[in-house]
Amino acid sequence: MKTLIVYTSVHHQNTEKVAKVMAEELGADLVPTEKAQPDTLAAYDLIGFGSGIYFMKHHKTLLQFVDLLPAMKEKRAFVFSTSGDGRKQHHASLKEKLVNRGFSIVDEFTCRGWDTVGPLKIFGGINKGRPDEKDLAEARAFAQGLKNKM
Ligand SMILES: Cc1cc2nc3c(=O)[nH]c(=O)nc-3n(C[C@H](O)[C@H](O)[C@H](O)COP(=O)(O)O)c2cc1C
Numbered sequence: 001m002k003t004l005i006v007y008t009s010v011h012h013q014n015t016e017k018v019a020k021v022m023a024e025e026l027g028a029d030l031v032p033t034e035k036a037q038p039d040t041l042a043a044y045d046l047i048g049f050g051s052g053i054y055f056m057k058h059h060k061t062l063l064q065f066v067d068l069l070p071a072m073k074e075k076r077a078f079v080f081s082t083s084g085d086g087r088k089q090h091h092a093s094l095k096e097k098l099v100n101r102g103f104s105i106v107d108e109f110t111c112r113g114w115d116t117v118g119p120l121k122i123f124g125g126i127n128k129g130r131p132d133e134k135d136l137a138e139a140r141a142f143a144q145g146l147k148n149k150m
Contacts, residue, residue, distance in 0.1 A: 001026070001045045001046060001147065001150050002043065002044045002045050002046075003023075003026045003027065003028035003029070003044060003045065003046045003047070003048065004028060004029045004031065004036075004040075004041065004044040004046075004047045004048070005019050005022060005023050005026075005028045005029070005030045005031070005047070005048040005049075005050070006031055006032075006033050006036045006047065006048070006049050006050075006062070006065065007019040007030070007031075007032060007033065007048075007049070007050045007051060007062075008032065008033045008034075008050075008051040008052070008058075008059040008061045008062045009032075009051060009052060010052065010059065011052050011113070011114075011115070011116075011117075012113065012114045012115075012116070014052060014082040014113030014114055014130070014131055015050050015051050015052050015080070015081065015082045015113065017131050017136060018050065018080060018082060018109070018111065018131055018135070018136065018139045019048070019050055019080070021136045021139045021140050021143070022048060022080070022109075022139055022140070022142070022143040024140075025140050025143035025144055026046075026048075026143050026146065026147070028048070029044075033051075033059075033061050033062050033065050034061065036065060038065075038068060038069050038070060039070075041069065041072070041075070042072070042075075044075075045076065045150065046076045046077070046078070046106070046146065046150060047075065047076070047077050047078075047103075048077070048078045048079070048080060049062060049066065049077060049078075049079050049080075049094060049098065050062075050079060050080035050081055051081060052081065052082050052083060052113060053081050053082070053083035053084070053090040056089075056090050057090060057093045057094070058079075058081060058090070058091070058093065058094040062094065063093060063094060063097060066094065066097045066098060066101060067097060069101050070101075071101055071102045072101055072102035072103055073102055074102075074104070075102060075103050075104070076103070076104055076106050076150070077098050077103040077104070077105055077106065078105065078106050078107050078108060078109070078146060079091050079094050079095060079098070079105060079108045079109075080108065080109040080110060080139075080142075081109075081110045082110065082111055082112065082113030082130070082131060083110065083112065083113060083115070084112070084113070084115035084117070084120075084126055084127065085112070086110055086111055086112040087110070088108055088110050090110075091108050091110070095108070106146065106149050106150075107142070107145065107146060107149060109138075109139060109142040111130065111131050111135040111138065111139065112127040112130045112131070112135070113127060113130050113131060114126075114127050114128050114129065114130055115127055
């Protein structure tokens with residue numbers, strides 16, 4: 001199964017840690033969004049899209065990348081994130097955009113990530129040390145589960 005993971009991770013590289021574990025488990029190509037080539041996506045069976053959550057959505061770099069993709073035919077995708085509150089509801093915008101481009105979403109993963117936005121940094125932020133070993137083990141199990149869904 002040829003897999004690509006496209007990710008943006010700018011706050012504390014939290015999502016990058018998750019993306020690396022998933023890529024390792026899936027034997028996937030791992031590419032930061034700014035280096036991803038829209039015309040190469042057609043060659044993959046499964047594509048993962050992930051970033052930290054910014055103002056209740058995925059990072060705008062990733063959302064804009066998806067907006068510019070050509071329409072896909074029966075292309076499978078999964079989405080993932082890290083965030084302060086670890087809620088999957090933040091995936092709604094990205095999922096909607098992907099479905100509009102012709103993707104079907106096979107699964108989604110989220111976990112908490114170290115967050116020092118605004119006044120939080122005075123106290124060292126929240127979720128320090130996240131994603132931790134347990135989060136990364138869950139990300140690995142999620143990636144393993146994707147193989148059974150294909
Ligand atoms: C400007 C900014 C806005 C954020 N907005 C949210 C938010 O709306 N909800 C949330 O749960 N976390 C929010 N966070 C926390 C990040 O989603 C969290 O730290 C994430 O793990 C960052 O991922 P990254 O290090 O891969 O970029 C925000 C962080 C920043 C810096």
